Amino acid sequence: MRAKKRARQLPGSPALRIATIAILTAVTAVLTWLVRIPVPATKGYFNLGDTVIYFTAFTLGPVSALLTGGLGTAIADLIGYPTFAPISLFVHGLQGLVAALIAVIPLGGKRSRGTFGPSWIVAAAAGTVVMCGGYLAAETVMVGFGAALVELPFNLLQNLVGALVGISLSLAVRKAYPPVLELRW
Amino acid sequence: MIGTFYRPGRSFLHRFDPRCKLVLLLLFLVLFLLSIPLTLLGGYLVFLALMILAALNARELVRPLKVIGPLLLLVVVLTPPFHREGQVYLSIAGWPLLTSEGVLETVRLLVRFTGITLALFAFLRTSSPEQVLLTLRWFGLPFEACLALGIALQYMPTLHDLYLQVVDAHRLRGSAREAGAPRPRGLLRRLRADLLPVLTSVLIVAVRRITVLAMALEVRGVGLRIRRSSYTRLPAGRPLLRDALIGAGICALALAALFVFT
Numbered sequence: 001m002r003a004k005k006r007a008r009q010l011p012g013s014p015a016l017r018i019a020t021i022a023i024l025t026a027v028t029a030v031l032t033w034l035v036r037i038p039v040p041a042t043k044g045y046f047n048l049g050d051t052v053i054y055f056t057a058f059t060l061g062p063v064s065a066l067l068t069g070g071l072g073t074a075i076a077d078l079i080g081y082p083t084f085a086p087i088s089l090f091v092h093g094l095q096g097l098v099a100a101l102i103a104v105i106p107l108g109g110k111r112s113r114g115t116f117g118p119s120w121i122v123a124a125a126a127g128t129v130v131m132c133g134g135y136l137a138a139e140t141v142m143v144g145f146g147a148a149l150v151e152l153p154f155n156l157l158q159n160l161v162g163a164l165v166g167i168s169l170s171l172a173v174r175k176a177y178p179p180v181l182e183l184r185w
Numbered sequence: 186m187i188g189t190f191y192r193p194g195r196s197f198l199h200r201f202d203p204r205c206k207l208v209l210l211l212l213f214l215v216l217f218l219l220s221i222p223l224t225l226l227g228g229y230l231v232f233l234a235l236m237i238l239a240a241l242n243a244r245e246l247v248r249p250l251k252v253i254g255p256l257l258l259l260v261v262v263l264t265p266p267f268h269r270e271g272q273v274y275l276s277i278a279g280w281p282l283l284t285s286e287g288v289l290e291t292v293r294l295l296v297r298f299t300g301i302t303l304a305l306f307a308f309l310r311t312s313s314p315e316q317v318l319l320t321l322r323w324f325g326l327p328f329e330a331c332l333a334l335g336i337a338l339q340y341m342p343t344l345h346d347l348y349l350q351v352v353d354a355h356r357l358r359g360s361a362r363e364a365g366a367p368r369p370r371g372l373l374r375r376l377r378a379d380l381l382p383v384l385t386s387v388l389i390v391a392v393r394r395i396t397v398l399a400m401a402l403e404v405r406g407v408g409l410r411i412r413r414s415s416y417t418r419l420p421a422g423r424p425l426l427r428d429a430l431i432g433a434g435i436c437a438l439a440l441a442a443l444f445v446f447t
Contacts, residue, residue: 023398026341080252
């Protein structure tokens, strides 16, 4: 008897996947561009884009993180600084994907799979490296190494805060609304 | 729709086919990233600036330059110290601060960054979000992806209002701190006290909307394997042919200049 290959089922219906990407992309874009947190010490602002990317990576899976991280930040850049939109599309998308893929590796033992543990910390660190390295490389081509280097500490700080708040958000939302995990993709 | 760069108008750039505009945009993005002679880069930049001036006006040309102005200043200040080859123009204590190579590289980066900004601005200023999505779909982006992008753009103002409502609601409930209690010190503590409850509420409301939106999409037949029709289409026929020929001419000129001058 010929063995039938079972078709790989994507989670949820196409409409659910479209709705997930659409809403999360909008959330990422809004929290990146429209919501700014002032940093009095530096008289600057940082945005919550990385926070939402890490939340999506740890809660909703790699494909959601890849698409919403890239598209959301690119849309936010198209509203304000369109020159950086192509860079954001790739760098933040890759940041979300890498963080989400590492987050599910059970580094702290089998019971730590999918929950907070060493893998989430390693995932956040990897996401930070991808984001800061990606922006440093791309901005070196666009504006030179000197100007790109100036932004590096701000990107690092933003990623650190983003990872901390993103992890806290993921745990809080999972606790308050457990069905969110059914949207993982 | 959220406030993008787009403003309606009747200029020749507005009426130019968005598919041809996208192809020209991609061409100019690639050209500005290549290591080609500075005069050629400058020529492309002047062409873009003149096109924006002719189609729109000087104020519109200055608008994107004002946005990137601080970054251009950073480039001017921080690029020369990293390029110390060539004839030295300025040095401090024997350390070359400004050299001929530094000046050339600074000018190259200024032209590159300004050119990319103007090219993107010309496209986004004269193409509505709907036209951009139709163009992407015409070039093969799946309908589902275009639908997700379109919904995201339409949801952004709603989510921004939601965020403000949640901030006000938390402020009224005094969730951050009781009356008379000291404000938490330190950025991280303030983030945890003020921001975390707000973001949690916003994300839960947003995530709850996903299932409602999915049901609405399914009711409208999204996800069915059927041949889709389209209410709005990009123009075809003579206008497309005219714009395609003009676009092809510009591409040919740009590439000819590239081959002649390199």
